[in-house]
Amino acid sequence: MILLETHTVPPNTSAARLSDYAVSIFRIITTRKGIKKAIKKGCVWIDGVPADTGRWVAPGQVIQLMEPEQKPIKVFPLRVDIIFEDAYIAVVNKPAGVVVSGNQYRTIQNALAFNLKSSIAEDALATPMPAHRLDHATSGLLLIAKTRSARVLLGKQFENKQIEKKYQAIVIGKLPNSGTIDLPIEGKVSHTRFETTRIVQSLKNEYLTLVDLYPSTGRTHQLRIHLAKSGWPILGDKLYGTEGMILKNKGLFLTAVGLSFLHPITEEQMTIDKEAPAKFNLLLEREQSRWDRRAV
Numbered sequence: 001m002i003l004l005e006t007h008t009v010p011p012n013t014s015a016a017r018l019s020d021y022a023v024s025i026f027r028i029i030t031t032r033k034g035i036k037k038a039i040k041k042g043c044v045w046i047d048g049v050p051a052d053t054g055r056w057v058a059p060g061q062v063i064q065l066m067e068p069e070q071k072p073i074k075v076f077p078l079r080v081d082i083i084f085e086d087a088y089i090a091v092v093n094k095p096a097g098v099v100v101s102g103n104q105y106r107t108i109q110n111a112l113a114f115n116l117k118s119s120i121a122e123d124a125l126a127t128p129m130p131a132h133r134l135d136h137a138t139s140g141l142l143l144i145a146k147t148r149s150a151r152v153l154l155g156k157q158f159e160n161k162q163i164e165k166k167y168q169a170i171v172i173g174k175l176p177n178s179g180t181i182d183l184p185i186e187g188k189v190s191h192t193r194f195e196t197t198r199i200v201q202s203l204k205n206e207y208l209t210l211v212d213l214y215p216s217t218g219r220t221h222q223l224r225i226h227l228a229k230s231g232w233p234i235l236g237d238k239l240y241g242t243e244g245m246i247l248k249n250k251g252l253f254l255t256a257v258g259l260s261f262l263h264p265i266t267e268e269q270m271t272i273d274k275e276a277p278a279k280f281n282l283l284l285e286r287e288q289s290r291w292d293r294r295a296v
Contacts, residue, residue, distance in 0.1 A: 001043075001066040004028060004123070004148065009061045018044065018063075019053040026065050028123070028152050031159075043067060067148070070126045076110035083141065083272055087119050088150040088265045090128065091272050096139040096251050100130050112144060119146040132158060135221065137236075140167070140256025141274060145264075153264035158218070166258030167213040167223060168276045170283065171232040172242060174199055174207040181226040185219040192216075192226045200288040208235065208287055210280065223254060235283075253280060 081093035145151035228240035
């Protein structure tokens, strides 16, 4: 175990359960949910011994926040584009077809040490960690934490829905200029706002629409499910797409193009944008050109 923080209970402290008391004593973890999770993992110790949530604190006790030692990772030498980086966070451009993390070698997480500089902060992570996920087939902006405090504070922003994400997709069909999709996913409230950017005619699909997507909830495959169930499946979606209308070997036409958040350490408002991959515009131009030639 690695010692992260230490707190000594002051004299005359009123009796309290550890899960209630510890919420206000650590800098890295500041939520009740986070504290309970740390206690259950055996990472909160009292007087040198792991404690449970029902333990009562008393004056003079030494409460420590610990972290399991990370096993050295096998670095995956995949080069990714770095959009932003400082000592605390980074934003990288995740390529499609690579998972963010998991029990395998070929992950973005294992590639981060190959691409990012080591943090010089006191609470630097042994290796940078993704602060959220993108689907295996989805490309685009991925937010990375390089220190423990940045990881916790970014997690809190995601939990409080303070981080705005923007995606672009090409979908089959003709969408309205704008709208919202509020279909529940697995019984949970799910919300996506969309704004149409471009509509082209297509010989195979009749219409294709380039659309900006703004999810305010983060359900698994939310955008893919919302669009498919609304009758506008994302082009290239093998899981939720329309049978016979999926482009082979072209990938999923869904990409994360915008992030807006508060820098977890400097508290500066960060707005990061990128263009969609070139294949998006090339496909739209090709489809419209084919339609125009047929129409002549």
